[in-house]
Amino acid sequence: MSENLILELIDRYLNGDMTAAERAEFETLRKNDANVDSKVIEHKLFVGLIKQYGERIELEKRLDAIHNEIDVHSLKEELMIHPNWLVSMWRHHHSKISVAASIAIFAILSTLFFTGKLNNHDSSFVELKEEIVHAKNQTKRLDSKLDGFIKSSNTPVKPRITSPGNFRGTGFALSSNGYIATDYHIIRDADSVYVQNAAGESFHAKVIYTEPKYDIAILQINDPAFKDLGNVPYNFKKSLSDLGEDVYTFGYPSGEENFGPGSLTARNGHSGDTTEYQVSIPVNPGNSGGPLLDNKGNVIGIISGRQPDVAGAGFAKKSVYLLKAIQNIPSDSLSKDLTLSTKNTLAGLSRPQQVKKLKNYVFMVKAY
């Protein structure tokens, strides 16, 4: 029997087109011939799939027809959850909003940058070192004059000339053998440092220790011309001083001896800096590094700066930090003993006498 005929029979069998006799005959055939039986099963499955496929297509058509009768659009409007206006605004305009925000941020940053607010520079604080720019020109003129003078006199002797220095400040003796305290910011980046006493004599000094955190530097005079100063007349206060105490400083602002009286006005310095006092002394550039003394001649601080927008407000680093800095000096940096004076010979003297004594121990510091 050919395949063709068998399939024809199977189709008829499955469709129920057979007569009872034919059917019985086919079923016996199916029973006896496993090959025919498996063909029936296979064909039934495949035809079933075709039929189901047809039904599916039919059902989809029916569903589509039903669907087309529904007003989907108005249903959608009704069922959509409308987010609040802020969210929907963000959804619709987020690109524009982002661009606007970036521009705004950029504008703010560039404004800050160009106005210098971004630099950490604090314009409300001025260090009191004195910058001498025009002095350079003067020195040049002096040099050329001198050259001419040397040439005309034909003498090979070259007198020692001390220029006013690139930066100038004040310093004061810690001990009789030439240790001097001053502000770190005066000698910062200096190639060489000279100190000049009230009599106008200059000595070479070297920086042996700095404490940039507290703006403190310790110098040592290492000039052969330097002679022992004699006992330092003041001592250093270890405790805090009280508000309202009469204080004064002595220094060389603008290169002149200068006495500055005032009183202690605050326990904290610039922007609440607890390492400083605030004093009502009209300090000027060049006062930096000068000693701050109380009535009894104790050194209670070192002048460090001022606030330009507040008249008569100066700042002084507390003596405690100076003492700390002195303790921190590595011992191999000290070629001589650094013994702080413990005797106070200023106490009990009148102010002019105190100043007269004091000024031999206060130096102009010149940094090159």
Added chain:
Amino acid sequence: MNKDLKASAPTDSEIVLGILNNSEIVLKRLYVTYFPMILQLIINNNGNEDDAKDIYQEAIIVLYNKVKSGEFELSSKLKTYIYSVCRRLWLKRLSQMNRYGGDIRDFEEYLPVDDEVEKHNDRDIQFNKMEAALQLLGEPCKTIMEDFYIHNKSMQEICERFGYTNADNAKTQKYKCLQRLKKLFFQQK
């Protein structure tokens, strides 16, 4: 509109009976009753109304087949069943499109229906193969196959339609077509 729909919502057993009896009216009421629920689910979860239509019709087909096969038991509400199937189908679709953000905004309770959706998917694959095979088969074979096996037309009718001189020719033609169709169907991966 919603209210009208709810008022005319058929009961679950009405629907099951209607499907078994091929009732067009019941099918329509079923469809109209639950479509808004699914539309709401889809359009509020990154889809549009066309997605809703696709997903909903698939779910109706799943339900329809299940009822027809006699496996359906009214263990839960029909509404919950439809919602669960749609939810499952939509999650699958979303992850296929890489649009699934990890959570879905739900509007109804739902049941786990993974098995049924899997089953439905397998059937779909078979149907897609059949559709492709019929397309490749070309005329007149396609129509002969459809007429005989789907529309249950007799060989006599087919003979007349295609102008075959005798029924044997038509039978031979049908046999050839069927063999080709099988070949095309099983060749596909």
